[in-house]
Amino acid sequence: MGVGRILLNILVVLAAIAGGFYQLKLKPILVKFGQGRVIDPRGNTDCTTVPELKACEKLVLHQPSGVVYLACSTQESRPHWLPNAQRFNATGASRTDYVASYNPQSGKVTKLKTVNFNSPRGLSLHGMDVVASSSNPSELWVYLVNHREPLSGDPKVVGADSSVEVFKTTLGGSTMEYVRTVEDPLLLTPNDLTGTPDGKAFWVTNDYGVKTGLIRDLDLLGRATTSVVYCHETEGCKYAIQNMHGNNGIAQAPNGTFYVVNAIGGQLTVLEKQADNTLIITDVIESDRSMDNASIDSEGDVWVAGFPKALVLVYEHFANPTKVVSPSTAFRFSINTGPNSFYGQKFKVDRVCDRSSYTLSVACHRIT
Numbered sequence: 001m002g003v004g005r006i007l008l009n010i011l012v013v014l015a016a017i018a019g020g021f022y023q024l025k026l027k028p029i030l031v032k033f034g035q036g037r038v039i040d041p042r043g044n045t046d047c048t049t050v051p052e053l054k055a056c057e058k059l060v061l062h063q064p065s066g067v068v069y070l071a072c073s074t075q076e077s078r079p080h081w082l083p084n085a086q087r088f089n090a091t092g093a094s095r096t097d098y099v100a101s102y103n104p105q106s107g108k109v110t111k112l113k114t115v116n117f118n119s120p121r122g123l124s125l126h127g128m129d130v131v132a133s134s135s136n137p138s139e140l141w142v143y144l145v146n147h148r149e150p151l152s153g154d155p156k157v158v159g160a161d162s163s164v165e166v167f168k169t170t171l172g173g174s175t176m177e178y179v180r181t182v183e184d185p186l187l188l189t190p191n192d193l194t195g196t197p198d199g200k201a202f203w204v205t206n207d208y209g210v211k212t213g214l215i216r217d218l219d220l221l222g223r224a225t226t227s228v229v230y231c232h233e234t235e236g237c238k239y240a241i242q243n244m245h246g247n248n249g250i251a252q253a254p255n256g257t258f259y260v261v262n263a264i265g266g267q268l269t270v271l272e273k274q275a276d277n278t279l280i281i282t283d284v285i286e287s288d289r290s291m292d293n294a295s296i297d298s299e300g301d302v303w304v305a306g307f308p309k310a311l312v313l314v315y316e317h318f319a320n321p322t323k324v325v326s327p328s329t330a331f332r333f334s335i336n337t338g339p340n341s342f343y344g345q346k347f348k349v350d351r352v353c354d355r356s357s358y359t360l361s362v363a364c365h366r367i368t
């Protein structure tokens, strides 16, 4: 065979491999990321915009009072400093991120002032949990992921020096008192966390297996490098589970069932807590799109924020947060009690709310 012919053969084989790769691997991923998806708006007529509260990554509802706690930042700083998304311009970071409470009934917004928190690296917030204290239900533990600038080295190379900050507040109060900072080498790229009612322990997701570098992009193709880390005040930190894919939001039910969102693969993973506080997977529930964080309501249903257009979020909204909006979805996952539960459909996935234009924090509630 002539050289030309050999080259042609090689090209045909490569094209076939690339085509197969596209069909088998890449296409389903791009479809989950929203390629070709037409937004199907629903459940969004009863929405309220809260203009004071911007760039709030996490919301936690205090169910007995109906008050919502939010971990907020500024839209301007996010494209510069969000280490989980490889945004490492520490000069542009907001170090004065804050926790706010919002009462949907009265519309009152309270930005909680910190007490006794003196870190010069401040607060650059991400995931959060707010848990009523087991000893006094009007006292709340606030667990926060804080993406601190590293003390030395270029953040692009060494990554952020992320910590978890624990604060204490009172329901209805306007301050939160500093309790402790948790630092540990296992806190690689912490994203979201769920804390215990004694203020002593939490489980936090790492959304990548390493802090920086191109290798992280392989996770988009299904590489499973993410984890959940368990930390206790006196016992320190350890892995609760490793080698999961796309770990992001985390929530726990009172009975020890945990839910972890696979943001990349668009799945909700169900896990059971073991006696040693590690987690094992018991179920995986599929959805059709990328998702973010999860909350559990008083009925035990799990609410998850979804991205109908993840590519718009990552490549357009992120670069220009005040101009390009990113559409969002709210899913409800519940136990399927209908007849098809018999045939293996253990969970029901309802798309409760879909909006093409979320620019600000939006409270989207359904009257049932």
Ligand SMILES: *[C@@H]1O[C@H](CO)[C@@H](O)[C@H](O)[C@H]1NC(C)=O
Binding pocket: 056, 057, 058, 059, 060, 292, 293, 294, 295, 305
């Ligand atoms: C979930 O995450 C999205 C985007 O990261 C955020 O806008 C939303 O408020 C969060 N929701 C909850 C319930 O934490």
Ligand SMILES: *[C@@H]1O[C@H](CO)[C@@H](O)[C@H](O)[C@H]1NC(C)=O
Binding pocket: 080, 089, 091, 092, 093
């Ligand atoms: C980093 O952030 C600062 C402050 O917002 C900004 O002036 C600067 O242009 C940013 N640098 C890059 C490379 O984006």
Ligand SMILES: *[C@@H]1O[C@H](CO)[C@@H](O)[C@H](O)[C@H]1NC(C)=O
Binding pocket: 253, 255, 256, 257, 299, 300, 301, 335
């Ligand atoms: C725990 O509660 C959830 C509802 O929040 C339920 O789906 C799950 O089956 C329960 N797990 C156990 C082990 O009872």
